[in-house]
Amino acid sequence: xxxxxxxxxxxxxxxxxxxxxxxxxxxxxxxxxxxxxxxxxxxxxxxxxxxxxxxxxxxxxxxxxxxxxxxxxxxxxxxxxxxxxxxxxxxxxxxxxxxxxxxxxxxxxxxxxxxxxxxxxxxxxxxxxxxxxxxxxxxxxxxxxxxxxxxxxxxxxxxxxxxxxxxxxxxxxxxxxxxxxxxxxxxxxxxxxxxxxxxxxxxxxxxxxxxxxxxxxxxxxxxxxxxxxxxxxxxxxxxxxxxxxxxxxxxxxxxxxxxxxxxxxxxxxxxxxxxxxxxxxxxxxxxx
Ligand code: C2E
Ligand code: MG
Ligand code: MG
Numbered sequence: 001x002x003x004x005x006x007x008x009x010x011x012x013x014x015x016x017x018x019x020x021x022x023x024x025x026x027x028x029x030x031x032x033x034x035x036x037x038x039x040x041x042x043x044x045x046x047x048x049x050x051x052x053x054x055x056x057x058x059x060x061x062x063x064x065x066x067x068x069x070x071x072x073x074x075x076x077x078x079x080x081x082x083x084x085x086x087x088x089x090x091x092x093x094x095x096x097x098x099x100x101x102x103x104x105x106x107x108x109x110x111x112x113x114x115x116x117x118x119x120x121x122x123x124x125x126x127x128x129x130x131x132x133x134x135x136x137x138x139x140x141x142x143x144x145x146x147x148x149x150x151x152x153x154x155x156x157x158x159x160x161x162x163x164x165x166x167x168x169x170x171x172x173x174x175x176x177x178x179x180x181x182x183x184x185x186x187x188x189x190x191x192x193x194x195x196x197x198x199x200x201x202x203x204x205x206x207x208x209x210x211x212x213x214x215x216x217x218x219x220x221x222x223x224x225x226x227x228x229x230x231x232x233x234x235x236x237x238x239x240x241x242x243x244x245x246x247x248x249x250x251x252x253x254x255x256x257x258x259x260x261x262x263x264x265x266x267x268x269x270x271x272x273x274x275x276x277x278x279x280x281x282x283x284x285x286x287x288x
Contacts (some may be wrong), residue, residue, distance in 0.1 A: 023271055027077050034064065035093060041065050042097045043266035044115070046275060047237055047259040050251035052283045056276065057114040059152070059259060060098050061266045062090065082122040087204075091123050092134060098149065099142035101269060107141070113276065114149035116182060121157040129166060132173040139177065150203065154184045155191045158199060171199060182237070189224070196232060204229045208240025223253045230254065277287025 034040060044058040064072040069116045081087040105112045124131055139149065151174055158167055171181055182203035183195070187210055206225065210218050222238075229236045238250050241260030250258060264275055 011073075024080050027080060027139060030066070031081070032065065034273060037090065039065050039067070040090065040093060041092060041268065042101065044272040045259055045262050046055070046265035046272070046279070047257040048263045048279070050247050050258050052286060054055070054256075055111070055113065056279060057116070057150075057257065058272065059116045059266075060094055060118070063266075072136065076188075078120070082120055084167075085126055087120045088123045088127055088226050091117070091119055094118075095135065095149075096138050096142075099138055100146050102144055102148065103136040103142045111276065111280070112148055114148045114150060114180075116152050116180075118152045118184065121154060121160075124153070124157055124162075124167070124170060129169060132170055132177060135174065135179065136177040139179075147180060149178075150182050152182050152184040152205065153201075154188075155186055155195060156189055158183075159189070159192070164198060168199060171201070175200070175202075185239075187221075190276055196228070196234075201234060203235045203237060205237045205239055205259075211238065211240055211242075214246075219249065222250075223274055226253050226255055 033107035041063050042060045043063045043247075044060060047057040047059065049056070062074055062078075064077060066072055070087045077085065078270075081090055098115050098117055102112055102115065127134075135151070157163075174181055181200075182205055183199075183201045184205045185207045186204050204225070206222060210222050226236045235256040237259055238255050239255040240260050241247060241250070241258050241262050243262055247258055247262055267275060
C-alpha cells in the first residue's frame with residue numbers, strides 16, 4: 001500500500017482496539033472532538049523542480065495526531081470517512097487550515113508556496129454541483145490570491161457513468177474561481193486518455209506505481225505521457241520518487257515537479273518552513 005509509509009506513522013490499531021467494527025466506531029466517535037481540538041493537522045510534502053528552475057510547491061496531507069493514539073495515517077480513516085460522508089468536513093477543514101497558513105505567510109511577507117489540497121471523489125458526489133461555492137467562500141474570506149491553491153482530484157472522479165457534464169461544470173467553476181486543478185494518481189486505475197480530451201486540467205500527477213519496479217517499458221510510457229501532457233499545456237508531477245537516479249532520468253524527460261522521499265517526507269508546517277529556507281539557500285547558491 002502507498003499509505004502510511006513514513007517511519008513515524010505506526011498503526012495504533014494493532015494493539016487494543018483491533019476489531020474492525022470497534023475501530024471504526026472509535027474513529028467516528030473521536031471525529032468531531034478531534035476536529036474541534038485541531039488534532040487533524042496539515043503536513044506538507046515538497047514538490048521540487050528537478051532542474052530547480054521554479055520555486056518549490058507542496059501537497060497538504062492530513063495527519064490525525066491523537067493525544068492517546070499518536071499519529072494515525074490517512075489509510076486508517078479516509079476510506080471510512082468516505083463511506084460515511086465525514087470526508088466533506090475533513091477536506092474543507094484541511095483546505096481552510098491551508099488558507100490560514102497562506103494568509104499568515106502573506107501577512108508576514110514570507111514566500112507564499114503554492115499548495116495543493118486533496119478533494120475526495122465522494123466529496124464531489126455528495127456535495128453536488130455547488131461544491132465549489134464553499135471553496136470560493138473560504139478562499140475569499142482568507143484573501144488568498146488566484147493561482148496559489150491547487151485542487152487534487154483522483155482520476156476515478158472522472159470515470160463514473162454520466163458524470164461528464166457534472167464534473168466538467170465543477171472543474172470550470174473551480175478554475176474560474178482561481179484554483180488550479182490537477183489529476184491525481186494518473187495511470188493508477190483505469191485512466192483513459194479520453195479523460196485528457198474531455199476535461200481541462202492544469203496538472204497531471206503520475207502515480208507512484210510507474211516508479212516501483214520500473215523497467216524499459218514503464219520509462220517509455222512515462223516519457224511519452226510527459227510529452228503528451230506538455231503538448232496539451234499541462235505540467236507533470238511525478239509522485240513517490242525515492243532515488244536520485246530517478247530524479248535525473250525524470251529531469252532529462254522534462255518532468256516539471258518531483259514529489260517523494262528523495263527530497264522529503266511530508267513534514268509538519270514548522271519543519272516544512274525550515275526545509276524551504278534551506279532549499280532556497282541551496283538553490284540560490286547554485287544559481288550564482
Ligand atoms: P495522495 O494524494 O496520492 O498522496 C501521496 C501519498 O504518497 C502520501 O501518502 C505520501 O505520504 C505518499 N508518498 C509521498 N512520497 C512518497 C515516496 O517517495 N514513497 C512512498 N512510498 N510514498 C510516498 P499519505 O499521506 O499516507 O496519504 C495517502 C492518501 O490519503 C493520499 O494519496 C490521498 O489520497 C489521501 N489523503 C491524504 N490527505 C487527504 C485529505 O486531506 N483529503 C482527502 N480527501 N484525501 C487525503
Ligand atoms: Mg494527492
Ligand atoms: Mg497521488
